[in-house]
Amino acid sequence: MLCREKIDDYTILEVNLKAIIDNFNYFRSLLKRDTKIICMVKANGYGIGSYELSKTLQNNGADILAVALADEGVYLRKKGIHLPILVMNTEKYSLNKIFQYNLHPCIYNQNILDATIVETKKQDILHYPIHLKIDTGMHRFGFNPEEIPDVAKILKNQNNVFVQSIFSHLAATADPFLDYFTNQQIKLFIYLSKQLEQLLGYQCQRHILNSAGIERFPDAQFDMVRLGIGLYGISVCTFSHTMGKDRPYGVKPVAVLKTRILQIREIKKGETVGYNRNGILDRDSFVACLPVGYADGLNRHLGNRCCQVFIGGHLCPIIGNICMDSCIIDITDITNKKIVEGDEVEIFGKHITINFLAKKLQTIPYEILTSISQRVKRVYVKI
Numbered sequence: 001m002l003c004r005e006k007i008d009d010y011t012i013l014e015v016n017l018k019a020i021i022d023n024f025n026y027f028r029s030l031l032k033r034d035t036k037i038i039c040m041v042k043a044n045g046y047g048i049g050s051y052e053l054s055k056t057l058q059n060n061g062a063d064i065l066a067v068a069l070a071d072e073g074v075y076l077r078k079k080g081i082h083l084p085i086l087v088m089n090t091e092k093y094s095l096n097k098i099f100q101y102n103l104h105p106c107i108y109n110q111n112i113l114d115a116t117i118v119e120t121k122k123q124d125i126l127h128y129p130i131h132l133k134i135d136t137g138m139h140r141f142g143f144n145p146e147e148i149p150d151v152a153k154i155l156k157n158q159n160n161v162f163v164q165s166i167f168s169h170l171a172a173t174a175d176p177f178l179d180y181f182t183n184q185q186i187k188l189f190i191y192l193s194k195q196l197e198q199l200l201g202y203q204c205q206r207h208i209l210n211s212a213g214i215e216r217f218p219d220a221q222f223d224m225v226r227l228g229i230g231l232y233g234i235s236v237c238t239f240s241h242t243m244g245k246d247r248p249y250g251v252k253p254v255a256v257l258k259t260r261i262l263q264i265r266e267i268k269k270g271e272t273v274g275y276n277r278n279g280i281l282d283r284d285s286f287v288a289c290l291p292v293g294y295a296d297g298l299n300r301h302l303g304n305r306c307c308q309v310f311i312g313g314h315l316c317p318i319i320g321n322i323c324m325d326s327c328i329i330d331i332t333d334i335t336n337k338k339i340v341e342g343d344e345v346e347i348f349g350k351h352i353t354i355n356f357l358a359k360k361l362q363t364i365p366y367e368i369l370t371s372i373s374q375r376v377k378r379v380y381v382k383i
């Protein structure tokens, strides 16, 4: 475990693994005792580091992990993660890897089901667990409801794979205006999963809830739930976008994007800073250059005073265009407070929340987190 003082890099993503555990336990507390939790660690654990996260979750009661790609699962296996791992986007040519590394494929259409059975036969594999994804209204990927009888027929004719779980994905758990639709999806899922079980002649685990679903539709928890963004400190329960006030009672912020001041300079009134002279100074100013830019995941739309950073108790606007590897902030209003080069700056975290930035950028917190690029070192703390 590294601590900030020992880090050479100015720009880091500090990840609090204790907050991950607390968030996991918060969601655990909303569920029945025997409901299993699948932790979604896809996209490198929503950008914060899938291995460290998986290891922490493995040691703290997670039942299953899920990734999007087979390679993400292979990476975790090679690092020694032993929990069951679901591969959500099973691709035909990754089936070999899936079996080799003991990953569980999610099966969403007859082509991939056929390919999976062919491959298991070829490799003399018996009773391999698969997970069937049914489309109940999201209309992204998954079996159509009408296909269930055909799927059951295919499955009954072989003993190479068995359905360990049947699941579906809800399109709008966070939106109260769409609760009617969500409830329709849940009803359809109950009907289809019963139908499949009857046709197969055995029981399958069932799951449909994501993080917002756990908070808003706990009655639909079935046997398992799929916990994603909630782990990373984003909750729908008090989903307001006001800065600093969107800290829900249940979850804690996990990630802080930090940097340090590279250089402080005095620039005269009427001059401009940055590319295309967009940062016009209407007073004599002190400006500070930060070594973080759009190549690090600091969205270029946050420049030109759209957003502020937090430094020494103050909010300072980002002025001018954000560059690839740096940006410039206006610290004129705080120069008497002894801001010096090397001082720490928060881009997002405790004072400027991910929700706030997402709102500014007209996107969702998921995109803010997953946009932090690989060159930003992830530093793990447990406090």
Ligand SMILES: *Cc1c(COP(=O)(O)O)cnc(C)c1O
Pocket (backbone or CB within 6 Å): 040, 088, 169, 209, 210, 211, 212, 226, 227, 228, 229, 230
């Ligand atoms: C990513 C994902 C989840 C988790 O969603 P959150 O909103 O992050 O909780 C659940 N189910 C599926 C199928 C997913 O792809």
